Amino acid sequence: MQRIMIVSDTHRRLRNLVEALSDEGPLDMLIHLGDFEGDDEAIAQMCGCKLLMVPGNNDFFSAYPKEIETEIAGKKILLTHGHYYYVSLDYKTIEQEAAARGFDIVMFGHTHRPVIMPCDDVMLINPGSISYPRQSDKMCTYVMLEIDDNDEFHFTLKSINKF
Numbered sequence: 331m332q333r334i335m336i337v338s339d340t341h342r343r344l345r346n347l348v349e350a351l352s353d354e355g356p357l358d359m360l361i362h363l364g365d366f367e368g369d370d371e372a373i374a375q376m377c378g379c380k381l382l383m384v385p386g387n388n389d390f391f392s393a394y395p396k397e398i399e400t401e402i403a404g405k406k407i408l409l410t411h412g413h414y415y416y417v418s419l420d421y422k423t424i425e426q427e428a429a430a431r432g433f434d435i436v437m438f439g440h441t442h443r444p445v446i447m448p449c450d451d452v453m454l455i456n457p458g459s460i461s462y463p464r465q466s467d468k469m470c471t472y473v474m475l476e477i478d479d480n481d482e483f484h485f486t487l488k489s490i491n492k493f
Contacts, residue, residue, distance in 0.1 A: 332403065332477040335377075338363035338411070338439025339459035341388065344372060346460045346470050346490045351376060354474065359402075363439035363457065364389060364411030386411040386439060403481040405434040412438030412456070421447070421454055428452040435483075444471045446485045455485060 335357050340347055351357070360377040362370075364386025374381050382400065385392035398409040408428050415424035417440050428436035429451035437455040443465045444458030458464075458471035465471075469489035476484045 331479060332358045332475075334359040334361060334402070334475040334477070336361045336363070336437055336455060336457045336473040336475060337460045338457050339365040339386065339442055340367075340369060340373070340461050341365050341459075342367045342369055343461040344369060344376070347373070347472075348376060349490055350460060350472055350488070351378075361409060361437060363409060363437055365439065370394070382409060384409050384411055387413045399433075403477045403483070405483065406432060408433045408436045410436070410438050412440035417441055417456075421445070421449075425449050425452055425454060428454075444473070444487050446473065446487060453483075453485075458487075460490065 335354060357379045359380045362383040364384050365388045366373060367388055370383055382398055383394050384398055385394045400407050417424055417438055424436055433452055435453045442459035442462055445454055445456040447454040455473060457473040460470050460472045463470050471487055471489045474486045474488055
């Protein structure tokens with residue numbers, strides 16, 4: 331079984347990420363979907379696993395690619411912060427773009443609101459913000475992806491009730 335933590339929008343507040351990493355134990359990969367604001371080296375050191383990162387709208391002068399196209403367990407996945415696809419308005423643009431480019435899953439952040447939403451052609455994943463939530467329950471969230479021995483994907487929204 332593979333275990334992948336998906337986070338976004340830490341905004342230089344790493345306390346909850348440290349707690350989530352401790353709670354989850356060993357990971358195969360950490361995916362950070364932007365707005366790490368210069369904490370990329372600290373995050374790389376604390377995660378102890380493979381790390382994929384894309385910059386967000388607050389990651390000025392970042393050398394990371396604005397998107398990553400990757401494949402995990404046979405699924406074609408797009409990693410992006412989401413602001414180029416107007417995700418604060420709705421998910422139509424990012425869903426259409428991902429489907430047109432043949433992705434099975436698109437993972438994005440930016441809105442600080444969690445989403446695990448299967449659509450017609452693509453699965454939308456937004457872990458919300460592990461530091462500054464904007465949804466009504468104000469829970470700091472992340473997503474755990476577990477890929478079982480049959481290469482089936484299981485997404486679970488997790489929360490930390492701390493600021």
